Amino acid sequence: MTQRKISESTVRRLSLYLRLLREARPSGKRVLSSRELAERTGTTSAQVRKDLSFFGSFGKRGRGYDVDELERTLARILGLQRRWPVALIGVGKIGSALLGYGDLERRGFDIVAAFDIDEAKVGRHASGVTVWPLDELENVVRSQDVTIGIIATPPEAAEKTARRLADTGVSAILNFAPVKLSTPDTVTVRTMDVALELEGLSFALTSERGNGVS
Amino acid sequence: MTQRKISESTVRRLSLYLRLLREARPSGKRVLSSRELAERTGTTSAQVRKDLSFFGSFGKRGRGYDVDELERTLARILGLQRRWPVALIGVGKIGSALLGYGDLERRGFDIVAAFDIDEAKVGRHASGVTVWPLDELENVVRSQDVTIGIIATPPEAAEKTARRLADTGVSAILNFAPVKLSTPDTVTVRTMDVALELEGLSFALTSERGNGVS
DNA sequence: TGTTGCTTGTGAAGCCTTTCACAAGCCTAC
DNA sequence: GTAGGCTTGTGAAAGGCTTCACAAGCAACA
Numbered sequence: 339m340t341q342r343k344i345s346e347s348t349v350r351r352l353s354l355y356l357r358l359l360r361e362a363r364p365s366g367k368r369v370l371s372s373r374e375l376a377e378r379t380g381t382t383s384a385q386v387r388k389d390l391s392f393f394g395s396f397g398k399r400g401r402g403y404d405v406d407e408l409e410r411t412l413a414r415i416l417g418l419q420r421r422w423p424v425a426l427i428g429v430g431k432i433g434s435a436l437l438g439y440g441d442l443e444r445r446g447f448d449i450v451a452a453f454d455i456d457e458a459k460v461g462r463h464a465s466g467v468t469v470w471p472l473d474e475l476e477n478v479v480r481s482q483d484v485t486i487g488i489i490a491t492p493p494e495a496a497e498k499t500a501r502r503l504a505d506t507g508v509s510a511i512l513n514f515a516p517v518k519l520s521t522p523d524t525v526t527v528r529t530m531d532v533a534l535e536l537e538g539l540s541f542a543l544t545s546e547r548g549n550g551v552s
Numbered sequence: 553m554t555q556r557k558i559s560e561s562t563v564r565r566l567s568l569y570l571r572l573l574r575e576a577r578p579s580g581k582r583v584l585s586s587r588e589l590a591e592r593t594g595t596t597s598a599q600v601r602k603d604l605s606f607f608g609s610f611g612k613r614g615r616g617y618d619v620d621e622l623e624r625t626l627a628r629i630l631g632l633q634r635r636w637p638v639a640l641i642g643v644g645k646i647g648s649a650l651l652g653y654g655d656l657e658r659r660g661f662d663i664v665a666a667f668d669i670d671e672a673k674v675g676r677h678a679s680g681v682t683v684w685p686l687d688e689l690e691n692v693v694r695s696q697d698v699t700i701g702i703i704a705t706p707p708e709a710a711e712k713t714a715r716r717l718a719d720t721g722v723s724a725i726l727n728f729a730p731v732k733l734s735t736p737d738t739v740t741v742r743t744m745d746v747a748l749e750l751e752g753l754s755f756a757l758t759s760e761r762g763n764g765v766s
Numbered sequence: 767t768g769t770t771g772c773t774t775g776t777g778a779a780g781c782c783t784t785t786c787a788c789a790a791g792c793c794t795a796c
Numbered sequence: 797g798t799a800g801g802c803t804t805g806t807g808a809a810a811g812g813c814t815t816c817a818c819a820a821g822c823a824a825c826a
Contacts, residue, residue, distance in 0.1 A: 343812095344755075344759070345812075345813070346752065347813075348813090349751075349752050349755050350748065350752065352755075353748045353751045353752065354732070354748075356751075357730065357748075371772090371773065371774090372773075372774075373773085378732065379732060380732055381814095382814080382815070383773090383774095384814075384815055384816070384817095385813095385814065385815080387773090387774065387775060387776085388775090388776080388813090388814075388815090390774095390775090391774090391775060391776070395774080395775065396774095397773075397774050397775080398773080398774075398821085398822065398823095399772085399773050399774040399775080399820070399821040399822050399823095400771080400772050400773050400774075400821065400822035400823055400824095401772085401773070401774085401822065401823075402772095402773065402774085403774090415755070415758075416751050416754055416755045416758070417754040417755055417757060417758025417759075418751065418754055422750070422754060424750070431648070431649040431652045431653055432649050432653065434645070434649065435645040435646050435648065435649035436746065438645045439645055439646065439746070441730060441746070441747050442746065442747055442750065444747075445747040445750070445751070446751075446754075447747065447750050485757060486750065486753055486754075486757070509757060510753035510754075510756060510757050511753075512746070512749055512750060512753060516571065516655060518568070518592065518593060518594055526753055526756040526757070528749045528752060528753060530744060530746070530749060532650065532653070532655070532656065532726070532744070533655050533656055533658075533659040533661065534564065534567045534568075534571075535726055535742045535744060536636070536638070536656065536659070536661050536700065536726060537563075537567045537570075537630050537632065537659070537660075538560065538563050538564065538567070538742060539700055539724035539725075539726060539740055539742060540630055540631040540632055540636060540660075540700075540724075541558075541563050541566075541629070541630045541631055542724060542740040543631060543699060543700070543723060543724050543740070544629075544630070544631025545558070545631075557782090559782075559783070561783080562783090585802085585803065585804090586803075586804075587803085595784095596784080596785070597803090597804095598784075598785055598786070598787095599783095599784065599785080601803090601804065601805060601806085602783090602784075602785090602805090602806085604804095604805090605804090605805060605806070609804080609805065610804095611803075611804050611805080612791085612792060612793090612803080612804075613790070613791040613792050613793095613802085613803050613804040613805080614791065614792035614793055614794095614801080614802050614803050614804075615792065615793070615802085615803070615804090616802095616803065616804085617804090
């Protein structure tokens with residue numbers, strides 16, 4: 339789609355800009371400068387302009403960026419002009435929280451199916467999503483055209499689950515299990531590990547220094 | 553404690569090394585080389601050695617790193633030779649999931665108090681932690697010597713909650729609300745945003761390219 | 767139309783992180 | 797005890813990301 343090698347940090351910031359633009363819209367602001375975007379996302383104006391410049395020129399000199407237009411542009415760049423069907427594997431504590439977490443739907447991601455190995459959890463979940471037995475993973479994922487999977491299983495099961503997802507054609511995985519997944523490199527994996535983040539905070543507190551990082 | 557300017561990515565990797573060492577112990581391995589550490593955490597052996605070299609020399613040439621010793625060393629570097637009392641603000645979906653999530657306790661973080669503005673949630677939580685009314689935040693945090701707070705409130709309440717925590721002497725915040733927190737720079741903030749991570753995956757899928765990132 | 771003020775887009779510089787490559791050093795086995 | 801094989805620790809090189817700094821351009825207004 340676009341040129342290669344956009345860094346992960348750039349993509350992260352693009353998401354932040356998009357989030358900000360969506361929040362800004364109701365306020366009636368029609369235009370935002372790179373400086374304003376920067377201040378409200380915790381970066382610098384040069385960084386904002388550089389990030390956007392990888393994809394084109396979207397601003398007007400002397401004015402800034404049109405809020406609506408930049409919102410559409412960023413959504414397109416990030417692949418969010420569409421909705422993504424997502425499969426959730428593991429309906430324990432974290433899985434259940436995700437099922438009920440409206441922010442995902444609001445931002446374009448629909449959990450269309452959930453899976454659990456525990457028969458007791460199979461059926462209709464409180465949040466309205468159907469929980470399938472794990473055996474059905476391949477069938478349901480294929481029939482629903484799922485390309486993004488969320489792993490919220492116990493750590494022991496994560497690796498195997500990842501392999502099954504990969505084999506079924508899923509090419510992006512958000513992993514909540516505190517393990518490194520070994521997947522073919524046709525699959526993009528992001529791991530979220532709460533304890534790991536807390537450990538980062540522990541380090542910051544221990545090495546005693548108040549440099550706030552967002 | 554140690555020399556300055558350790559990058560966030562280094563700290564992240566140190567956590568991964570530590571996690572791996574703890575997993576490796578039961579297997580009976582007494583020694584691990586930087587190559588083995590690297591392979592199992594998704595980096596390179598040179599990176600492992602460089603990361604460790606910021607803090608000292610812990611290996612034995614020709615052999616590798618003693619598992620027990622390096623585990624202790626990393627725990628000390630990360631400030632994990634102690635336990636951290638943590639306060640949780642917001643006992644909704646995410647907050648409840650965290651309360652029941654044993655991995656935190658296992659890795660040295662004790663949620664010693666939870667808070668919610670909703671009277672109905674106040675009392676003893678299923679997971680055994682006391683849920684306090686929000687008004688009690690300052691009292692309880694101070695009396696329990698909490699220095700790490702987890703914000704799991706709705707986004708609108710996050711900023712104010714962060715300020716209250718900061719004013720009460722909390723100097724590290726793990727933020728689950730999808731907003732940028734503005735805190736004095738005596739406070740270190742890390743934000744975890746599920747939708748943001750999914751957007752990163754969306755970008756990867758959209759810009760069509762299979763470069764697996766862990 | 768000309769002037770003033772402001773903001774973008776971008777090469778270049780600066781800084782930081784990762785990778786390279788190799789001397790130094792440990793261990794085993796003969 | 798010494799030869800061979802392996803691994804660490806680390807300067808130096810390479811690579812990547814961020815910041816700088818400024819020409820180009822838009823808008824408002826006289």
